[in-house]
Amino acid sequence: MRNVWIICRKELGSYFASPVAYILLIMFGVIFGFFFWNALGAFVFESIQSQMSGRSFPMNLNEWIIRPLLSNVSVIGLFFIPMITMRLFAEEKRTGTIELLATSPVRDIEIILGKWLASVLLYACLLLFTAINFAFLFKYGHPDWKPLLVGYLGLLLQAGALLAIGTFISTLTKNQIIAGAVTFGVCLLLWVLEWVSGYETANWARVLAYMSVIKHFESFAKGVLDSKDAIFYITVIFLGLFFTARSMESLRWRS
Amino acid sequence: MISVKQLTKRYARTTAVDQISFEVVKGQIVGFLGPNGAGKTTTMRMLTCFLPPSSGTANVAGFDVLEQPLEVKKRIGYLPETPPIYPEMATYEYLRFVGKLKGLRGPELEKRIDYVCGRCAIADVKAKLLGKLSKGYRQRVGLAQAIIHNPDVLILDEPTAGLDPKQINETRDLIKDLAGEHTIILSTHILPEVEQTCEQVVIINKGKLVATDSVRNLQARARGAESVRVEVAGRNGSIETSLVQHKLEQVTGVSRVLYKEQLDGRAVFEVESGKGRLLRGDLARAVVESGWDLNELRPSAMSLEEVFLQLTGTEQVSETEKPEEVQA
Numbered sequence: 124m125r126n127v128w129i130i131c132r133k134e135l136g137s138y139f140a141s142p143v144a145y146i147l148l149i150m151f152g153v154i155f156g157f158f159f160w161n162a163l164g165a166f167v168f169e170s171i172q173s174q175m176s177g178r179s180f181p182m183n184l185n186e187w188i189i190r191p192l193l194s195n196v197s198v199i200g201l202f203f204i205p206m207i208t209m210r211l212f213a214e215e216k217r218t219g220t221i222e223l224l225a226t227s228p229v230r231d232i233e234i235i236l237g238k239w240l241a242s243v244l245l246y247a248c249l250l251l252f253t254a255i256n257f258a259f260l261f262k263y264g265h266p267d268w269k270p271l272l273v274g275y276l277g278l279l280l281q282a283g284a285l286l287a288i289g290t291f292i293s294t295l296t297k298n299q300i301i302a303g304a305v306t307f308g309v310c311l312l313l314w315v316l317e318w319v320s321g322y323e324t325a326n327w328a329r330v331l332a333y334m335s336v337i338k339h340f341e342s343f344a345k346g347v348l349d350s351k352d353a354i355f356y357i358t359v360i361f362l363g364l365f366f367t368a369r370s371m372e373s374l375r376w377r378s
Numbered sequence: 379m380i381s382v383k384q385l386t387k388r389y390a391r392t393t394a395v396d397q398i399s400f401e402v403v404k405g406q407i408v409g410f411l412g413p414n415g416a417g418k419t420t421t422m423r424m425l426t427c428f429l430p431p432s433s434g435t436a437n438v439a440g441f442d443v444l445e446q447p448l449e450v451k452k453r454i455g456y457l458p459e460t461p462p463i464y465p466e467m468a469t470y471e472y473l474r475f476v477g478k479l480k481g482l483r484g485p486e487l488e489k490r491i492d493y494v495c496g497r498c499a500i501a502d503v504k505a506k507l508l509g510k511l512s513k514g515y516r517q518r519v520g521l522a523q524a525i526i527h528n529p530d531v532l533i534l535d536e537p538t539a540g541l542d543p544k545q546i547n548e549t550r551d552l553i554k555d556l557a558g559e560h561t562i563i564l565s566t567h568i569l570p571e572v573e574q575t576c577e578q579v580v581i582i583n584k585g586k587l588v589a590t591d592s593v594r595n596l597q598a599r600a601r602g603a604e605s606v607r608v609e610v611a612g613r614n615g616s617i618e619t620s621l622v623q624h625k626l627e628q629v630t631g632v633s634r635v636l637y638k639e640q641l642d643g644r645a646v647f648e649v650e651s652g653k654g655r656l657l658r659g660d661l662a663r664a665v666v667e668s669g670w671d672l673n674e675l676r677p678s679a680m681s682l683e684e685v686f687l688q689l690t691g692t693e694q695v696s697e698t699e700k701p702e703e704v705q706a
Contacts, residue, residue, distance in 0.1 A: 126479070129475070129478045129479055130479075133464075133475050136466075136467070136471070137464065137466055137467075140466040140467070141466055218460075218462070218463075218464075218465075219458055219459075219460045219462050220462040220463070220464060221462075222423075222426075222428055222456070222458045222462050223456075223458075223462035223476065223479075223523070224479075225427075225428050226426040226427060226428050226451055226454070226456045227451060227476070227479045227480060228448050228449075228451040228452040228479075228480060228481060229451075229479060230448070375428065375429055375430060376429075376430060
């Protein structure tokens with residue numbers, strides 16, 4: 124466990140020593156800020172409209188702003204995750220520092236967990252930006268905080284799953300660009316898989332739709348903690364890290 | 379301290395290391411000698427548990443590399459061919475990271491960092507980013523990281539490759555200095571390096587063990603024959619090479635005369651003598667007495683290829699190298 128933390132600290136240090144972390148944070152902050160501003164604008168516009176029409180109906184901050192924004196974040200995340208994971212192993216393989224890690228008295232799984240944990244923590248830093256925006260809702264309104272918390276848990280679980288897949292892909296090459304591009308492709312595919320359920324109801328289509336990472340976030344966005352969806356993400360995390368471990372092992376036998 | 383038995387590494391199409399066996403006694407410096415692609419790096423990677431052997435066993439500091447890799451890793455320090463440094467880290471930060479990785483902590487860690495910084499002369503770049511350091515400094519930081527946990531065994535892959543002559547000397551001195559405390563294996567393809575730093579030599583070629591011997595014995599073997607480079611110039615600007623060659627061959631003790639090249643009126647020969655004969659004087663006399671000018675007469679260093687030639691008894695050492703081991 125101590126070794127996991129040592130590796131994790133080093134990875135976080137690398138993120139923040141290079142411009143990578145800052146650029147991701149700024150980009151994410153700007154993009155999410157725009158989404159937030161838009162959602163808020165629409166909310167204000169709608170509430171004025173409903174008052175002017177005379178038949179005002181209650182509008183809920185959770186339902187109108189927090190839920191759609193959380194869904195947006197889960198999609199924006201797809202674009203940021205490849206940029207977080209692409210260097211994890213590819214860079215170490217390119218510069219040869221993987222030899223240092225692999226010949227230190229550390230287990231492979233500790234290296235993998237440390238790196239994955241660092242990527243999750245960086246993603247959590249991105250989420251902090253959304254929290255700054257949401258804080259204004261709490262200052263000027265009274266949204267329910269429990270669904271928001273469940274939403275964040277869902278975002279972290281979903282990102283954890285995609286980051287595990289990205290970590291695995293990063294072990295397959297020593298070229299960061301390839302790792303990033305492939306991870307992006309896989310993330311995108313895992314998003315759109317659910318579309319088949321729109322016109323096809325056969326079993327294979329249901330299986331494909333079930334594999335869609337975004338689909339499982341819907342319950343979290345509503346503020347519902349559904350163990351079925353949580354278990355899906357945890358399974359993907361486990362599988363991703365398991366394949367990463369196998370990939371590292373095969374690296375030794377092949378190279 | 380290190381015992382290697384029938385160690386073999388096979389890849390899909392090639393055998394990089396083929397049934398190598400040797401022993402290293404505690405406290406020795408062993409030179410691992412071989413041309414590029416001979417299997418030096420692969421062997422070292424197996425000793426450091428980076429690569430698992432296909433067959434055979436290696437025992438390092440009392441532990442088997444396959445059975446107890448973690449125990450082996452605790453007791454070895456490894457410097458790969460390119461120092462494994464993170465360019466975005468400062469020297470101190472890097473040594474702290476590696477030290478922790480190797481199980482050091484607290485005041486002990488700080489003590490070791492100070493110690494290796496002094497030992498490897500990198501104290502003045504402690505706060506500098508590794509990416510900004512010169513090649514020589516990087517190499518020394520690489521060495522510092524290898525010895526930070528005071529390992530029983532040090533494995534250094536071409537520690538002087540790519541350094542300038544001054545840095546090479548400093549690195550060699552440092553390695554010799556470290557020998558008392560650690561058992562050291564260092565690989566190189568430079569013969570004089572082995573002569574200067576090592577006590578014991580393991581020579582491999584094309585994945586096979588060629589010889590394992592003490593440096594003194596190897597030198598005796600290699601120096602059995604002397605090879606001299608002779609440059610002869612004609613008086614009137616032209617020279618009859620076959621005549622000169624004939625004359626040189628007639629000097630007693632000469633076993634072979636090789637014609638090398640001709641450059642405007644000067645001819646260069648490589649003269650080999652039989653065992654234990656020094657005949658530079660005789661050669662000079664022969665040239666001058668025949669009315670030519672002697673431009674140059676110098677013993678040519680026995681190259682690694684020639685040592686191989688002698689040790690393996692093959693006529694030529696193939697120039698085609700095996701594909702370099704794939705970087706992991």
